[in-house]
Amino acid sequence: MSSTPPSSLLVLLLCLPSLTLPLPALALATSRRSPSSLLHQFWPRHPPNAPRSEPAAGYFPPSDGGGAQLTEAPGTSPPAGEPLNVILAGTSDPAVLVDSQADGGFRNFFLGVGFTSECLGQHEGAPQLANLGDGNGYVNETAVLRWDYGDPSLGTCRETVQGGNHFRYWTQNGASANSSAVFMATSYEMPIAEGHNIVVNGYNLGRDWLVGNITNSSIDTSTLTNTSTFSGTVSYAGFVYSTSISYVSGLLGNTSVGVNHGSTVGIDGQNALDGLVAVLDVKITTIPKNATKSSAPITAPPPPLQGLIPPLLLSLLLAALSL
Numbered sequence: 001m002s003s004t005p006p007s008s009l010l011v012l013l014l015c016l017p018s019l020t021l022p023l024p025a026l027a028l029a030t031s032r033r034s035p036s037s038l039l040h041q042f043w044p045r046h047p048p049n050a051p052r053s054e055p056a057a058g059y060f061p062p063s064d065g066g067g068a069q070l071t072e073a074p075g076t077s078p079p080a081g082e083p084l085n086v087i088l089a090g091t092s093d094p095a096v097l098v099d100s101q102a103d104g105g106f107r108n109f110f111l112g113v114g115f116t117s118e119c120l121g122q123h124e125g126a127p128q129l130a131n132l133g134d135g136n137g138y139v140n141e142t143a144v145l146r147w148d149y150g151d152p153s154l155g156t157c158r159e160t161v162q163g164g165n166h167f168r169y170w171t172q173n174g175a176s177a178n179s180s181a182v183f184m185a186t187s188y189e190m191p192i193a194e195g196h197n198i199v200v201n202g203y204n205l206g207r208d209w210l211v212g213n214i215t216n217s218s219i220d221t222s223t224l225t226n227t228s229t230f231s232g233t234v235s236y237a238g239f240v241y242s243t244s245i246s247y248v249s250g251l252l253g254n255t256s257v258g259v260n261h262g263s264t265v266g267i268d269g270q271n272a273l274d275g276l277v278a279v280l281d282v283k284i285t286t287i288p289k290n291a292t293k294s295s296a297p298i299t300a301p302p303p304p305l306q307g308l309i310p311p312l313l314l315s316l317l318l319a320a321l322s323l
């Protein structure tokens with residue numbers, strides 16, 4: 001008689017009471033992931049054979065949960081997407097994973113790197129969608145941050161007009177793969193007059209210039225492999241961040257297939273993507289004395305001007321910046 005239940009089931013039953021996940025969520029998770037990988041998720045130190053890509057790495061590969069490492073760009077036919085080529089790992093300090101400028105959050109870190117929210121709160125274009133394989137399916141981008149040309153208040157207006165580096169981002173926080181990692185689709189775009197297409201090699205270069213902005217040294221895209229690692233320190237508003245960066249393969253293809261603007265980004269026999277993703281692990285090393293942990297978190301810098309600036313006024317403003 002089979003009187004002994006399989007040991008993994010036994011372990012699952014034993015630890016059920018200690019799981020804080022509500023039961024409906026557990027059921028959903030179980031339907032999408034095997035019980036053993038669910039165990040890895042909640043008890044990461046226990047299983048001896050946790051796959052490399054489980055939360056030890058700080059994120060779940062989206063394809064494990066039916067998602068994709070390419071976004072879905074609206075209005076593309078056949079459907080095409082952009083690579084999620086940078087991941088802020090869930091192993092980072094929890095404060096950095098929060099989409100906030102307060103308390104040293106994600107937006108404060110990226111102000112230190114040189115990226116900030118869009119020009120005067122304006123946002124052009126339909127959102128892209130991504131499915132991070134976390135059970136949430138395809139969802140709109142959270143926001144876009146742009147290279148600020150050294151000027152956090154108006155530099156992103158220059159980026160909007162002249163082109164430059166930018167990224168859209170999504171958090172992997174669905175119930176079935178909740179790593180809290182932030183997946184970023186980074187690319188270097190052309191000036192607005194050229195329809196904001198992506199420059200040649202602009203996905204790999206956008207990724208590596210962003211990494212270069214963290215390390216304050218240029219990254220040679222052509223020599224990167226899945227063993228490349230870097231580190232750097234950035235600071236903003238008194239917060240100091242130490243970042244470890246490793247390039248990983250296996251999430252993205254080394255290909256142009258399915259890639260938005262693929263044929264103009266990858267030319268002369270080169271693929272649009274080299275297949276590498278930069279994984280950032282960011283730790284806060286200094287919290288300024290004036291930081292107020294109790295201050296209400298600002299989930300996004302308030303865009304008081306959003307929608308209030310008619311396009312004509314905006315173009316006058318931009319002209320006044322003598323771009």
Ligand SMILES: *[C@@H]1O[C@H](CO)[C@@H](O)[C@H](O)[C@H]1NC(C)=O
Pocket residue numbers: 126127140
């Ligand atoms: C996604 O964005 C589109 C276009 O702005 C909007 O119509 C839609 O409601 C958004 N979806 C969600 C779930 O917010």
Ligand SMILES: *[C@@H]1O[C@H](CO)[C@@H](O)[C@H](O)[C@H]1NC(C)=O
Pocket residue numbers: 173174175178180
């Ligand atoms: C995901 O994890 C975060 C941080 O641990 C938690 O606040 C959030 O409630 C979780 N979300 C889900 C859907 O389990």
Ligand SMILES: *[C@@H]1O[C@H](CO)[C@@H](O)[C@H](O)[C@H]1NC(C)=O
Pocket residue numbers: 147164165208209210211212213216217218219
């Ligand atoms: C920082 O970013 C800018 C804009 O993308 C880029 O021109 C510059 O080369 C980057 N710096 C480094 C050191 O990579």
Ligand SMILES: *[C@@H]1O[C@H](CO)[C@@H](O)[C@H](O)[C@H]1NC(C)=O
Pocket residue numbers: 216
């Ligand atoms: C970046 O490096 C340059 C020298 O290459 C140095 O002058 C500058 O101070 C560095 N910036 C930071 C923020 O460390």
Ligand SMILES: *[C@@H]1O[C@H](CO)[C@@H](O)[C@H](O)[C@H]1NC(C)=O
Pocket residue numbers: 226248249250
């Ligand atoms: C690194 O890339 C090589 C191919 O260039 C591959 O054989 C190897 O499995 C990769 N290693 C990891 C850890 O992904």
Ligand SMILES: *[C@@H]1O[C@H](CO)[C@@H](O)[C@H](O)[C@H]1NC(C)=O
Pocket residue numbers: 236237238288290291
């Ligand atoms: C806190 O102090 C830092 C300097 O250490 C300063 O840059 C920052 O603006 C201050 N923040 C606030 C909220 O006053």
Ligand SMILES: *[C@@H]1O[C@H](CO)[C@@H](O)[C@H](O)[C@H]1NC(C)=O
Pocket residue numbers: 224225254271274275276
């Ligand atoms: C991508 O594939 C090309 C061949 O198509 C190869 O030369 C290149 O080394 C590959 N890049 C990486 C990072 O593996």
